[in-house]
Amino acid sequence: MVSLPAFEHTPIDKIAGIYGKVQKSYLSHKTRGLEFRLAQLRKLYWGLKDNQEAIQEACKLDLGKPSYETYITETGWCMNDIIFTCNNLAKWMKDESAPDIPLMNKALSPRIRKDPLGVVLVIGAYNFPIQLSLGPVIGAIAAGNTVVLKPSENSPNAAAVMKMILEKYVDSSCYTVINGAVPETTALLEQKWDKIFYTGNGTVGTIIAKKAAETLTPVTLELGGRNPAIITKNADPRLAARRLVWAKILNAGQVCVSQNYILIDREILPQFLEELKKTFKEFFPAGAKASPDYGRIVNNRQWTRLKKMLDDSKGKILIGGNMDEADRFLEPTVVQVDSLDDSLLADESFGPLIPILPVSNLDEAIKIANSVHDTPLGIYPFGNKKETDQVLNQTRSGGASVNDGFFHASLPTLAFGGVGTSGSGAYRGRSSFDCFTHRRSVTTTPAWIERMLAIRYPPYKGKLGQY
Numbered sequence: 001m002v003s004l005p006a007f008e009h010t011p012i013d014k015i016a017g018i019y020g021k022v023q024k025s026y027l028s029h030k031t032r033g034l035e036f037r038l039a040q041l042r043k044l045y046w047g048l049k050d051n052q053e054a055i056q057e058a059c060k061l062d063l064g065k066p067s068y069e070t071y072i073t074e075t076g077w078c079m080n081d082i083i084f085t086c087n088n089l090a091k092w093m094k095d096e097s098a099p100d101i102p103l104m105n106k107a108l109s110p111r112i113r114k115d116p117l118g119v120v121l122v123i124g125a126y127n128f129p130i131q132l133s134l135g136p137v138i139g140a141i142a143a144g145n146t147v148v149l150k151p152s153e154n155s156p157n158a159a160a161v162m163k164m165i166l167e168k169y170v171d172s173s174c175y176t177v178i179n180g181a182v183p184e185t186t187a188l189l190e191q192k193w194d195k196i197f198y199t200g201n202g203t204v205g206t207i208i209a210k211k212a213a214e215t216l217t218p219v220t221l222e223l224g225g226r227n228p229a230i231i232t233k234n235a236d237p238r239l240a241a242r243r244l245v246w247a248k249i250l251n252a253g254q255v256c257v258s259q260n261y262i263l264i265d266r267e268i269l270p271q272f273l274e275e276l277k278k279t280f281k282e283f284f285p286a287g288a289k290a291s292p293d294y295g296r297i298v299n300n301r302q303w304t305r306l307k308k309m310l311d312d313s314k315g316k317i318l319i320g321g322n323m324d325e326a327d328r329f330l331e332p333t334v335v336q337v338d339s340l341d342d343s344l345l346a347d348e349s350f351g352p353l354i355p356i357l358p359v360s361n362l363d364e365a366i367k368i369a370n371s372v373h374d375t376p377l378g379i380y381p382f383g384n385k386k387e388t389d390q391v392l393n394q395t396r397s398g399g400a401s402v403n404d405g406f407f408h409a410s411l412p413t414l415a416f417g418g419v420g421t422s423g424s425g426a427y428r429g430r431s432s433f434d435c436f437t438h439r440r441s442v443t444t445t446p447a448w449i450e451r452m453l454a455i456r457y458p459p460y461k462g463k464l465g466q467y
């Protein structure tokens with residue numbers, strides 16, 4: 001077993017000094033050049049690669065995460081993002097010529113520079129502790145910023161490993177980790193950032209946005225919501241079952257984009273339930289508890305919250321329901337509910353609970369989905385093209401996967417983000433670069449144009465008549 005660094009809270013009285021150091025590095029302009037950015041990203045890549053085992057161990061301790069999931073959703077994910085970013089960065093950084101500029105203004109060389117925003121704060125969440133922290137950090141480095149990362153204290157082992165990697169591999173005067181919980185984050189929010197990137201729940205998102213507003217600091221908020229899956233009578237029940245089970249067992253359901261509830265046409269419910277049972281048997285032949293491929297709930301507080309949601313439900317448990325607090329185990333649990341007021345629909349579960357509400361038709365499903373949460377992070381319609389188009393046309397959401405559970409969010413280069421209360425702003429691949437970049441409009445006025453510019457100077461007498 002690899003030995004892991006200890007999670008230590010950064011002393012609060014050191015935070016202003018750390019911020020000052022990172023700000024000074026930004027003002028030294030050393031992060032501006034392409035070569036510097038590429039070198040730092042490559043070092044971060046090697047930091048991840050060299051420490052894959054430590055990351056796996058940390059994610060296992062924090063979330064019982066299977067090593068395969070850690071690779072595809074954390075380490076490998078970030079390494080691929082770095083490769084993609086390095087391969088494209090020179091192109092992204094290039095000035096863009098402004099589109100649709102009238103011919104007579106072309107002499108001014110109108111263009112858009114891609115400038116860094118400055119000193120940015122990234123606040124990560126616990127469920128994908130590496131990806132949700134380093135993903136935005138990769139974009140921020142690529143865009144030429146300096147960065148302070150505050151990982152989630154609820155995945156302390158992953159947070160400690162990230163601190164070790166950043167200290168050891170990249171320029172720590174430019175990119176640094178502050179570990180801690182609410183007091184440390186509150187102290188961080190006292191500093192003047194050029195951008196704050198926050199991932200987590202909407203209540204804290206509101207605190208961050210209010211604090212940022214005091215200094216007119218721009219924010220990107222990656223929040224949660226209650227995401228519906230809608231299964232029409234024309235959907236393929238086997239595909240829907242396999243895909244939606246996968247979307248709920250990955251990371252033991254602690255996925256912001258996974259479906260929170262399923263609205264299904266009554267006509268297809270029996271076949272769908274049959275396929276759900278078959279799928280669970282296939283994925284976990286000896287049950288989820290005995291499977292090495294199923295994670296655990298992050299901590300006892302979250303486990304107790306999920307248990308209460310389930311206990312309070314008036315629905316009927318159809319599959320699962322087993323729990324073990326000592327192991328923070330919660331079996332993937334399918335519950336048929338009959339009311340929108342059920343505890344399993346009243347809030348985001350952020351766990352392996354699968355409430356199913358039967359409906360009479362697609363119109364009813366859309367009406368319910370819009371009434372539960374009109375701007376969820378994701379929406380997952382299953383059916384024929386006409387039906388899935390109707391869902392897209394009559395709902396809003398951050399993203400959507402047609403005939404699948406959150407596949408759109410699994411593509412590392414497709415912009416990812418919420419809308420309305422599920423968040424604002426987007427990142428991933430090129431969008432991460434854009435997220436931390438100021439598109440600065442610039443013109444250069446040549447000397448030879450001065451005669452033509454006489455039109456703008458006073459005295460104005462007689463000039464209006466020319467228009």
Ligand code: NAD
Nearest residue numbers: 124125126151152181182185200201204222223224225256
């Ligand atoms: P969390 O407990 O890890 O908290 C997130 C961050 O907020 C942590 O770094 C924490 O230190 C900080 N924080 C907590 N209280 C704070 C306060 N009072 N002031 C300042 N900072 C504070 O994670 P969570 O919020 O419980 O995460 C679950 C929620 O996040 C769910 O709603 C989920 O849908 C959402 N989420 C969204 C995304 C996304 O990409 N849109 C990803 C993951 C999670």
